[in-house]
Amino acid sequence: MCRRSLSRRRPLPWLTAVAVLAGGLLAAPAVALSAPPAPPAEASITLVVPFAAKGPTDTVARALAAAMSARSGRAVLVENRAGSGGTAGAAAVAATRPDGNTLLLHHVGMATAPVLYRSLPYDSRRDFEPIGRVVDVPMTLVARPGFPARTLPHAIAFLKRERASVIVAYAGMGAASHLCGLLLSIALDVDFIQVPYRGTGPALADLQAGRADVMCDQTTNTAAPIRSGRIVGLGVTSAGRLPGMPGLPAVTEAGIRGLELSIWHGLFAPRGTPTAVVADRAALLRSALASPAFVAAMKEMQAVVATPRQATPEGLALLLGEETARWAPILRKAGQYAD
Numbered sequence: 001m002c003r004r005s006l007s008r009r010r011p012l013p014w015l016t017a018v019a020v021l022a023g024g025l026l027a028a029p030a031v032a033l034s035a036p037p038a039p040p041a042e043a044s045i046t047l048v049v050p051f052a053a054k055g056p057t058d059t060v061a062r063a064l065a066a067a068m069s070a071r072s073g074r075a076v077l078v079e080n081r082a083g084s085g086g087t088a089g090a091a092a093v094a095a096t097r098p099d100g101n102t103l104l105l106h107h108v109g110m111a112t113a114p115v116l117y118r119s120l121p122y123d124s125r126r127d128f129e130p131i132g133r134v135v136d137v138p139m140t141l142v143a144r145p146g147f148p149a150r151t152l153p154h155a156i157a158f159l160k161r162e163r164a165s166v167i168v169a170y171a172g173m174g175a176a177s178h179l180c181g182l183l184l185s186i187a188l189d190v191d192f193i194q195v196p197y198r199g200t201g202p203a204l205a206d207l208q209a210g211r212a213d214v215m216c217d218q219t220t221n222t223a224a225p226i227r228s229g230r231i232v233g234l235g236v237t238s239a240g241r242l243p244g245m246p247g248l249p250a251v252t253e254a255g256i257r258g259l260e261l262s263i264w265h266g267l268f269a270p271r272g273t274p275t276a277v278v279a280d281r282a283a284l285l286r287s288a289l290a291s292p293a294f295v296a297a298m299k300e301m302q303a304v305v306a307t308p309r310q311a312t313p314e315g316l317a318l319l320l321g322e323e324t325a326r327w328a329p330i331l332r333k334a335g336q337y338a339d
């Protein structure tokens with residue numbers, strides 16, 4: 001079969017003769033009609049997500065990739081490089097070629113990891129070029145189906161009482177879920193059994209299956225399963241209730257302080273990416289954030305899209321500086337280290 005198809009490709013002597021003849025006759029018109037050389041195909045852009053698929057960062061990345069692709073006509077791909085609370089993916093991007101075609105979509109972990117990981121192979125502020133803020137997402141405290149406490153005050157009482165046997169799922173040291181769980185344990189003055197996952201996508205799956213009791217996670221992952229009753233929503237970490245989830249109390253209503261938390265996501269390029277390329281990706285980001293499909297998808301999940309001013313290299317650099325200053329003393333005081 002294979003040999004036959006190969007032999008078919010060999011030109012027959014008489015065909016070659018006809019081709020030479022025709023070539024001679026048609027040479028001039030062939031040159032005139034030939035299409036101009038195609039411009040070099042633009043390389044695809046890859047958004048690296050430092051957590052597992054089907055989690056909040058992944059969800060934002062996929063919606064953003066679709067919007068960036070629609071706005072630019074270029075292929076925008078998502079690659080999950082999970083591990084070590086988001087630091088493995090960030091380290092991979094920091095070491096990649098700074099051509100603007102590999103970008104990191106990360107979150108508050110850029111500010112928390114430098115304190116929690118004493119041997120981090122990158123510096124969040126020195127080894128990346130910020131491109132722009134993407135969205136801000138509230139967090140929720142959620143529980144497995146069948147969790148014995150259905151209201152926030154009952155849940156708090158249960159967590160305090162059963163502290164030694166409560167399993168809290170989270171996405172590794174430095175992740176948003178880790179930060180939220182840590183703030184919760186500080187606020188309640190209890191220690192939980194903490195089980196790390198490569199992202200809160202798989203953590204949520206285990207929560208739904210009853211293999212973990214509670215977790216903190218962004219609404220980008222929890223809004224839909226809370227609405228459909230697949231998990232129990234206990235509270236939101238915003239200062240007040242969310243317009244799209246009015247049935248869920250703010251944790252402050254139950255007297256929990258210090259847990260007001262909204263998770264920002266930002267887009268970063270490796271250090272050394274040319275300024276013009278950073279500006280180009282930032283313009284593409286702003287264009288994508290304005291796309292109706294992206295705005296609608298984020299609204300559905302209670303995420304707040306960054307303003308054009310926030311979605312700039314300066315806006316994200318400022319935010320990262322503020323967040324680093326905000327979390328470093330709290331994390332140092334907690335004294336938890338990943339290494």
Ligand code: ASP
Nearest residue numbers: 055057175176177199200
């Ligand atoms: N939401 C997760 C976190 O705890 C990460 C993820 O899977 O997106 O940071």
